[in-house]
Amino acid sequence: EKIISFETIDSTNQFLKEHFSKYPSGTVVVALEQTSGYGRNKRRWYSARGGLWFSVLFKPRKQVDTTFYTRVFSVAIVKALETFKVHADIKWPNDIYVRGRKLAGILTEGIFEGKKPLALIVGVGMNVNNEIPDELKTRAISLKEILGREIPLMKLLELILKNARVLFRRYTKKKEALTRIWKRHLLQKEGDIVTFSENNQEKIGKILKILPDHLLVETDEGVRKVYSLSPH
Ligand code: BTN
Numbered sequence: 011e012k013i014i015s016f017e018t019i020d021s022t023n024q025f026l027k028e029h030f031s032k033y034p035s036g037t038v039v040v041a042l043e044q045t046s047g048y049g050r051n052k053r054r055w056y057s058a059r060g061g062l063w064f065s066v067l068f069k070p071r072k073q074v075d076t077t078f079y080t081r082v083f084s085v086a087i088v089k090a091l092e093t094f095k096v097h098a099d100i101k102w103p104n105d106i107y108v109r110g111r112k113l114a115g116i117l118t119e120g121i122f123e124g125k126k127p128l129a130l131i132v133g134v135g136m137n138v139n140n141e142i143p144d145e146l147k148t149r150a151i152s153l154k155e156i157l158g159r160e161i162p163l164m165k166l167l168e169l170i171l172k173n174a175r176v177l178f179r180r181y182t183k184k185k186e187a188l189t190r191i192w193k194r195h196l197l198q199k200e201g202d203i204v205t206f207s208e209n210n211q212e213k214i215g216k217i218l219k220i221l222p223d224h225l226l227v228e229t230d231e232g233v234r235k236v237y238s239l240s241p242h
Contacts, residue, residue: 026067044063075222
């Protein structure tokens, strides 16, 4: 597919949200640096030079399960890291963790006309050769720090894209099979104790079931559907 690259951009997700109509499905946008990168819950995403910051555009023909796209990329990233002998886990739902610190994150955004998806944008941010700012050092890690050497960004991008392509081909008609693979790589297991927030209160409970877009958590006050976990 076509790869559009920028030196500097506000955000590769934002670019595709504005310009998706001009580009075909499969278009990839990558930038050396983002000035307004963002993550889930509108959090700022630090995107200095040296990191891998890209977004992929999809134009699905019918109603889609957007979480499937995100899962494809989480598994594609874990598999790409295996080729460097780096063992990574997925922190539910789709953060990539190594040694208890975050290496990569995924943000999938959709543009809908009613229920019809006009565009799906899967944004991936991975700390590769970039420096991690001091205030994030206890929570984030880079591939360079893990391997002790720099990794060529475009090689890594190609590898992740290739893995994603294979996974799409193999699992589009067998989505539950991909969900099982994703679950095997998850840090959280059914039965684990987790904390989450509800009405601004920190709650604790036991995971009864892990689903792609929510967890069923048993608390003292009953079973809750949890859509995101509290940071630890
Ligand atoms: C998260 O963990 O909250 C998701 C982070 C996603 C960051 C990537 S970097 C490329 C793309 N452009 C953005 O502005 N965000 C995503």
